[in-house]
Amino acid sequence: MKKLIALTLTLVLALTFCAGCGGGGGSASGDTIKIGVFEPASGDNGAGGKQETLGIQYANKVQPTVTIGDKEYNVELVVVDNESDNSKAVTAAQNLVSQNVSIVLGSYGSSVSIAAADVFADAGMPAIGVTCTNPQVTADCEQYFRICFLDPFQGTVLANYAYENGMRKAYCLSKLGDDYSVGLVNYFVEAFKGLGGEVVEEQFPDKNSDFTSYVANAKKAGCDVFFSPVSTEAAALIIDQAEAQSLGMPILAGDTWDSNVITGAAKGKNVEIVVTTFYQEGGNPEFDEGIKAWFEEDKDAMTNNGGNTDLAAVTAMGYDAYFVALEAFKAAGSTDPADVLAALPSLEVKGLVCGDVSFNETGDANKTEAFVKKCNTETGEWEFLKKQSAQ
Amino acid sequence: MDNRQVVLKLSDITMQFGGVVAVDNLNLEVHKNEIVGLIGPNGAGKTTAFNCITGVYEPTNGAVEINGQVVIENYPKGKMKDAYKGRNKDKYTRTLTMLPDKVTGLGVARTFQNIRLFKGMTVLENVMVAMHMNQTESVFAATFRTKKARAQEKAMREEAMELLKKVDLYENMDDLSTSLPYGKQRHLEIARALATHPTILLLDEPAAGMNPQESDDLMKFIGRIREEFDLSILMIEHHMQVVMGICEHIYVLNYGGQIADGTPEEIQANPAVIEAYLGGDE
């Protein structure tokens, strides 16, 4: 028995070896162009990563081909899971590179993008960040571009919003070891203090699910606003505790909170939630309806979206990223990563659902405004408040 | 009276576990080159006494002297202060403890009742492990195989082989220790103890599980190693044939307490011993 199992195991491993060698090499046929999707499907950012991937997949469904020069290519998506983990991100990125993709999209969550940047740089592989907002993603990597705004911008926008609405003391909660929330809090604090506000900063450890004491701390400190731009996992728990302890102050957050997880958690609860984001549902009715119809049709897509058809901003961003990639191919007139890379800096794409995209010299999108939305806790939907700029 | 030098001396050793007194006021002497037997029915506290000598247990009361120097001493304290049931409560005032490896360093080696060989190692390695404590090289020297370390390793190996020859295990040198037959495992345990260069050897039931022929051989073997290695031996044994055959002095324990001591002839004639063994009214 033992021998048999040993034998089977060896056989399986040996076969997989062949599969591993064979799978990547041969399949790049002439009429296909590959786009790598570098997103987390598991780990802390799994939920957001999946929603972002959905946008890309939907776009691929809407527009499965691209004409480069005179030739029509089928676009194939190569999706890898970077597991929201820096140590896995490098091999995941390497995996994409080794599969001959022409461009990479992603990731949700900046630290994996930063970790993978060197792999893309070594391979000369252009990459377009979809919603990674940390300045470091593009700062030292010529290959990395992005279509979203940055944390310093978003932090300032949020601080402006808070101060303009009469909030003077902010409780800022970030997650230990999570560079996104820590970074955003940092920029918020900087801007908010600059405006004359006062802050209390705290961090919670990984895997924490007990937010009772943090909510209590905010109340104890007598703050006017609870700023916690953390992952949606933690967000749901914070909202729950805010309700349980009657927090009594608005909760403010960044783009990650623009998700149906939040509206779902907040529905029917006595909480006030305000977020800044990339996209407002209704901004492009055609896209909204199309993608919702797809969710209804494809159960897997629906599951990945969290079980309902509510639209997340990251999905819209993913959709846009795909079209930016197609435009880049067209501009490059080639499927070669090097040509695509050369075409990106001067690229200008109009008519996207989240607004036009052009890149500045570091490779970041030129964005001047963010959408501010508020959660309607009765209907469980987002309500558009205003466009807020950094000034 | 024996005029030879006393190499091991137990004074008032008492070991109490909770409310149970396992060894009760044991006084014992081993002279140089003497073979002393420690006998008694099962559960009489013999192995516990060994454990007190070798530092595995800390005795509740009493002292152990090795080569004229007190190395272990204790008195009832803490919770034991009130719970202590033994004698000589106030006789000792110091607490001296010693870890087993230090006791071995003083030249007291032992074997175990239930054989404790190093299972994952060969016969040769088992013996060489016991020589580890006498080697002088640092871990770096040993790892990077300095000239000295290599020489020492070679010397160690040769000495171990020599020792194995003496205990008739030379042919089995590269076998896994657990693959040896039972009797040879006992021999190996003794050889391993000898490899630490002891002056006092404590044997815990060396003849357990042996047939008369084997125990006869063992007796001769013990006698031989005493001469060859200049040893004093304290042994626990159930085989009366062995005990009466080679021991010069015998101590008898029962229920932790010491009921008799003397020469084999004296012990054989002692009514208390006979009662303990035949079990009186029990």
Add this chain to the structure above:
Amino acid sequence: MDTRLDNKKKIALSAACLILFMVFVYFGDIMIRPGSSMKMLITVIEKGSIFALVAASMNLLNGFTGLFSLGQAGFMLIGAYTYAIFTIPADSHDKVYQYFNGGIIKWSIVEILESKLGLAGHYLGMLIPMLMAGLLVALIGFLIGIPVLRLKSDYLAIATLGFAEIIRAFFQWNTLGPLTNGSNVLRKYTTYKNAIFPVMIAGISIAIILLLINSTYGRAFRAIRDDEIAAEAMGINLFKHKEMSFVISSFFAGISGALLAMFQTTISATPFTTVMTYEILLIVVIGGIGSITGSVIGAFLFTAASEWWLRGLDAGKWMGISSSLMRPGFRKVVFAILIMLIVLFYSRGIMGDKEFSWDGFFAWCKSRPAAVKAWPEKRKASRAAKKEARAVKSAAKARAKQAKEEKEARKSSGEGLFTPLVLADHVVVFEKEGRNG
């Protein structure tokens, strides 16, 4: 024909194989273009050799000294940070420590040495921080070892696990930000250019571990593993030797942490969780507890399977099979099941506690044709044996059933699981008497 080789030939053969491997890795990394799937092989070799080192260091503790320690991820973390902190180029500090005014250490050992010694200084500048990483982790291992090594095996496991968690929280602490960059990633530090670097460092380190294990100290460690009480009775100072093994293991965990930092090009404390330690432990188990060669093979297999071969399971298509079951996460499930199968049915792992030897290898190769030929008969024999075993088992079952029925019959009082003790006591006494009589 005797296939045994003399020692010189064996060494030559091993050296030849190693050099061939090194040459392959070196030129492989240079020549294989990024788009090729063979590039993945090089990546796997890089990561595999790093994990081979940390698995070997864990095996030194778990397999050779019998100390069940689960702190390896924490030690790697310290090693990775130490290396990274001292090699971030001076002009990158402001970018990396963007929230901490450029941090407190404003120089890089690599740059200092490079400016003085050129290329040699560059490599020396990488080796020195790596050595510092190892030594710092060894020091911390030493300090942690003082209290925890006195604990019994399971408590030791949980205490080392605890220390690893404390270390992680400590490195993420904002107050230490100017040094560790708090929760933010460290990056831009000097990394190796060619895959040969981690392979060589890991190779040398593993060779040192092997030398240690085969020295007199290694024997003492194994003695402690086999029987602590007997080892102590043989004059081996338990604490000293455990501490020694712990410190050395920590040292190499630190080195592998530094290598991992180089491999990843960015480092943050978040991934160094207990799960990482578990994965290292599973590598050790797959390879065989008590076999360094096993750990090395295990590390390469584990890395290749999890990062490369089984990835198709997540994407819905693997080896030509596609199934709706295959969606993200499936790879890990399959992987976990494979590991459980190994743990339960093949607990000795690939190598058991044996090391690779040319003699063994040739003997194995030679025995293959015969083994293949003998296989049908062997299977027949094993089937027959199994049948017999089944028969014995069913007979035993029948007997047990009968005994149970008898017992049930005896229990006329209807005694059940939760019968009050008073009644139960009587029954016990009754049964005892019954048996004696």
Add this chain to the structure above:
Amino acid sequence: MDTSGSRQASRTYYLRKNIIMGLLHTWLPYILAGIAVGGQYALIAIGYTMVYGILRLINFAHGDVFMWSGLIMVYLVTVLPLWLSVILVIAFAIVLGTTIERVAYRPLRTAPRMSIMISAIGVSYLLQNFALYITGGLTKTYPSISWLQKTVKIGSATTKMVTLITPVLTIVLVFILVMLIKHTKIGMAMRAVSRDFETSSLMGIDINRVITVTFIIGCALASIGSILYFSNYTGINPMSGAMPGLKAFVAAVFGGIGSVPGAVVGAFVIGICENLIKGAGWTTFSDAFTFVLLIIILMVKPTGLFGEKNLDKV
């Protein structure tokens, strides 16, 4: 003189009372949260301590059984009424726990201690990865059990009903369990087995039955714990069981492994301390604290608060 003295005294009394009330006012929310989470840890910790007491095994998979019973609840409640789901969840946890014991621990009972511990880690790895696969890595929201999640006000603190229910329920369950162990035949068998595994099997105790019952009790309590815990902290993801599991184990060690009341006391201590530390602003180290406590207790009193000393046989 006299009156002024007494006035003085009464003033200090009131001052003191004010300070105490003030402190209570500030700290009450934390203490309440601590008691609640402590009770939930206690229910998990009992499984650890009993299994360790009998098998000398750290059942690393216990935290994942806890997580899985939460996860199953999420799925069951969508198709079944709540009361039935609760019963089925407890049944599921029991089946899962005993299956794990049967498949992964029983075959290794004679193997070295390390193998069985590795097996436990392997099971934990499998359960987590399987949950990851099923949920797709998404956090699931625990179904609301309205009366448990009702908001109540105690003094200065507002909290959920479950916070108040947990300690009461925990203590009642523990009381029943202690009675069971003390006064029934199976309880006696458990005590015997935990004292001396081999001898009790020689004495005719059906070891397998004792172990199965231990796992049943442990898993049932863990699943009740999961209902309380996830009603309070409503998100479940594959890693949700890991931290509570580790903390519960630390609680078991703190109280003296093998001792049920010890585990409960330990769990409350850890729950309360953890929240007080968060309240004091040391939020970064709230998890690390648990392990600091573990290491301190192992150094100072390795047998824990109520543990018994075991001597090795030589």
